[in-house]
Amino acid sequence: MYRSKLTLGAVIVAGLAAAQLASAEGPSAPRAAAAQGGLSVTPAILETTARRGASGNATITNATGRKLRVTVRPRPWRQSSSGAVAANRRRSLGGVRVSATRFTLAAGAARSVTVRLSRVPSRKSQYGALEVVGKPVKRRKGINVAYRLISSLRFNPTAGARRYRLSVGSAGTTGRGSSRSLVLKVRNRGNTVDPVGGSVSVSGSSGGRSRAISAVRILPGKRINLRLMSLSGMRKGSYRAQVTLTQANRNIVSVTRRFRIG
Amino acid sequence: MRLGATAGIALACLLAGAAPAAAQTDVGGTVPSMIELAIDDSSGFATFPAGPGEHELVIPTRITSTANRAVLSVVDGDLTSGRRLGHLASGASVLEQPLEARVGSDPFQPLDVSIDPVLAEFGPVARERARIRLRQRIDAGERPRGTYTKTLLITLSATAP
Numbered sequence: 408m409y410r411s412k413l414t415l416g417a418v419i420v421a422g423l424a425a426a427q428l429a430s431a432e433g434p435s436a437p438r439a440a441a442a443q444g445g446l447s448v449t450p451a452i453l454e455t456t457a458r459r460g461a462s463g464n465a466t467i468t469n470a471t472g473r474k475l476r477v478t479v480r481p482r483p484w485r486q487s488s489s490g491a492v493a494a495n496r497r498r499s500l501g502g503v504r505v506s507a508t509r510f511t512l513a514a515g516a517a518r519s520v521t522v523r524l525s526r527v528p529s530r531k532s533q534y535g536a537l538e539v540v541g542k543p544v545k546r547r548k549g550i551n552v553a554y555r556l557i558s559s560l561r562f563n564p565t566a567g568a569r570r571y572r573l574s575v576g577s578a579g580t581t582g583r584g585s586s587r588s589l590v591l592k593v594r595n596r597g598n599t600v601d602p603v604g605g606s607v608s609v610s611g612s613s614g615g616r617s618r619a620i621s622a623v624r625i626l627p628g629k630r631i632n633l634r635l636m637s638l639s640g641m642r643k644g645s646y647r648a649q650v651t652l653t654q655a656n657r658n659i660v661s662v663t664r665r666f667r668i669g
Numbered sequence: 670m671r672l673g674a675t676a677g678i679a680l681a682c683l684l685a686g687a688a689p690a691a692a693q694t695d696v697g698g699t700v701p702s703m704i705e706l707a708i709d710d711s712s713g714f715a716t717f718p719a720g721p722g723e724h725e726l727v728i729p730t731r732i733t734s735t736a737n738r739a740v741l742s743v744v745d746g747d748l749t750s751g752r753r754l755g756h757l758a759s760g761a762s763v764l765e766q767p768l769e770a771r772v773g774s775d776p777f778q779p780l781d782v783s784i785d786p787v788l789a790e791f792g793p794v795a796r797e798r799a800r801i802r803l804r805q806r807i808d809a810g811e812r813p814r815g816t817y818t819k820t821l822l823i824t825l826s827a828t829a830p
Contacts, residue, residue: 555825
């Protein structure tokens, strides 16, 4: 009894202190805090199973202190040979709809939009980006800065429809000196973006080395130059690389490739 | 007022310490994945003095991301292609050199390209500061005139497909 009264007293004192400290900041404090925020989207990766009508919600929050004109668009990815992806601003992602594409978001307001898969592609999966652009309502002379957030959309195939297939091409080197690397052309012929990793063992007349391959997500149908390992410190000459690529904890393909450091 | 509150907390803690409670509580929670971009208001590049030169404008930003890798870039918000992409324009008059941007000491990257230029990369961060530096070069013999306007999309992107 005595102990619970003491605990209650401590809570009341701490609460009052917090209230006093907050009031000492003045009535403008909430506005100042809002002005320090930005535009956000949650989650950063919206992931669900690819079924017709499958959907997920993304919440867009405007903590900027300014009213923003917001547009929301599903976009396809573009993937470069290095594996980096960027949202393609010129196209829309097929078969994906959002519940609201244009709206105004007041300072401090949030809005949830539903992203729905209206049509399942023949490969049983769909991957893309959700582009959220927030522009200030008032446009002025000179540079106008606006917000653009790109999050990831993953409509994965159902467990029974997952296909893991990789095709590999030639091996080669990129870069020079200490940044020289061994790369292998790899195309994802499956229907997932599960990371592609594995191991590589290089041998040649002037030595060798073995490494784990840093996992990279490859879009279905895309081909990238998968970086296998650094060749820093290795001498000129001919080498042989034994490569095993894995996806979803499975060995998908094992190949041997020859290459030269010249 | 603050001193009184602090004294009150201290007193309460002392009293609570006189009769320690042996309670154990599991504390935990889930952090939702998110990305947030905050941009400090910046203005400039509406007009330029006559004659060749380089003009710079700083845009302070703050990045919050739960992604393993996120990138910051700048793209033209008015156009996605064409001759005017990444160029400041005043009516029919278009500046010869494109806008350029960089973060830190990296080289400037032109904004007249269709691929988003990567200015900076981030792991999971909270309110990480990044200063975007814009540059507009005016060539010799070029005569900037009128008032220029351009919307730039400061882009924070999750990079894993």
